[in-house]
Amino acid sequence: MASGGGGVEEVTNKQVLFKEYVSGFPKESDMHVSTSGTIKLKVPEGSNAILVKNLYLSCDPYMRPRMKQPTPGNQSYVDSFKPGSPIVGYGVAKVLDSGHPDFKKGDLIWGMTGWEEYSLITTTQGLFKIHHTDVPLSYYTGLLGMPGTTAYIGFYEICSPKKGEHVFISAASGAVGQLVGQFAKLSGCHVVGSAGSKEKVNLLKNKFGFDEAFNYKEEPDLAAALKRYFPEGIDIYFDNVGGKMLDAVLLNMRVHGRIAECGMISQYNLEQPEGVYNLMSVVWKQIRMEGFLVFEHYHLYPKFLEFVLPHIKEGKITYVEDIAEGLESAPAALIGLFTGRNVGKQVVVVARE
Numbered sequence: 001m002a003s004g005g006g007g008v009e010e011v012t013n014k015q016v017l018f019k020e021y022v023s024g025f026p027k028e029s030d031m032h033v034s035t036s037g038t039i040k041l042k043v044p045e046g047s048n049a050i051l052v053k054n055l056y057l058s059c060d061p062y063m064r065p066r067m068k069q070p071t072p073g074n075q076s077y078v079d080s081f082k083p084g085s086p087i088v089g090y091g092v093a094k095v096l097d098s099g100h101p102d103f104k105k106g107d108l109i110w111g112m113t114g115w116e117e118y119s120l121i122t123t124t125q126g127l128f129k130i131h132h133t134d135v136p137l138s139y140y141t142g143l144l145g146m147p148g149t150t151a152y153i154g155f156y157e158i159c160s161p162k163k164g165e166h167v168f169i170s171a172a173s174g175a176v177g178q179l180v181g182q183f184a185k186l187s188g189c190h191v192v193g194s195a196g197s198k199e200k201v202n203l204l205k206n207k208f209g210f211d212e213a214f215n216y217k218e219e220p221d222l223a224a225a226l227k228r229y230f231p232e233g234i235d236i237y238f239d240n241v242g243g244k245m246l247d248a249v250l251l252n253m254r255v256h257g258r259i260a261e262c263g264m265i266s267q268y269n270l271e272q273p274e275g276v277y278n279l280m281s282v283v284w285k286q287i288r289m290e291g292f293l294v295f296e297h298y299h300l301y302p303k304f305l306e307f308v309l310p311h312i313k314e315g316k317i318t319y320v321e322d323i324a325e326g327l328e329s330a331p332a333a334l335i336g337l338f339t340g341r342n343v344g345k346q347v348v349v350v351a352r353e
Helices: 137-141 146-158 177-186 198-206 222-229 243-252 280-284 294-313 327-336
Strands: 009-012 015-018 031-034 038-040 050-058 088-098 108-114 118-121 166-169 190-195 212-215 234-239 253-261 288-291 321-325 345-349
Touching: 015 327, 031 327, 050 108, 050 137, 088 137, 108 118, 108 137, 137 146, 137 345, 146 177, 146 234, 146 253, 146 294, 166 177, 177 190, 177 198, 177 234, 190 198, 198 212, 212 222, 222 243, 234 243, 243 253, 243 280, 321 327, 327 345
Parallel strands: 166 190, 166 234, 190 212, 234 253, 253 288, 321 345
Antiparallel strands: 009 038, 015 031, 050 088, 050 118, 050 345, 088 108
């Protein structure tokens, strides 16, 4: 730690840098932990930026498309990472200095930040102040952050559930899926989830209260498996995986069924995406299939908090996190999402205040 010009404290700033655009399956070596950077713990004079100390970072599947080289027709809804610059993602942070009227020193926030110990955030538009601190702060990377809002919007706003409906969720033990299942149970639905290990299947049934769950890796015929679990068909499908599972679901949907397209993790590492063949089901079963981006719905975040906080306090909603300690563990934690290594919401602890 050193002192910069004008008595401003300057400290080393450990960072996870993005090396180069990735094709195929990402590796830990596509990122580099650097300890050579420094940062002044003061917002530049006249700037309306905020300087934060990062506490928790979120690993999310949408970050994989950000590793691709942007080409015409291949753009994601978020910009690609910049080679040589820190990875950027959702996180929880504490404000150390502010040039912005809406933020002051000591505020806790969640939103987009850098994968580094300290970040100077110049775009404060998408940041949320944390007012409820009687829950674990890490929840703002998941249950009370982007994934929780995603689950709420996708299930309630996109799928309009009714009591007694039959709901299927893929990647059901992940950051979003575990919540959709619990929301569906609170709404009086029959809920089945798929996951990729026996441990995760047990979690769905015993911890999250799903009626049934299965390991998709043990099912050679996904359409037949879904027929077994939904003999009368599926009313609502919350899709986190796309690909072969989506194709199998289309054959098992009921008339006027709804599909929320949240993500397609099975496709993110493929050079050529897999085709979906059973789309005619959408026509003759009059299925409504809708994609959505959570940040288009953030105006509903206060409504979501109003809904979810009492359920958390009453113990009606539970949340499982997979915690990785230290910034240096972040690359492995992110890559683990794509091999299914994580159990629950993957969080990286940078500092505990």
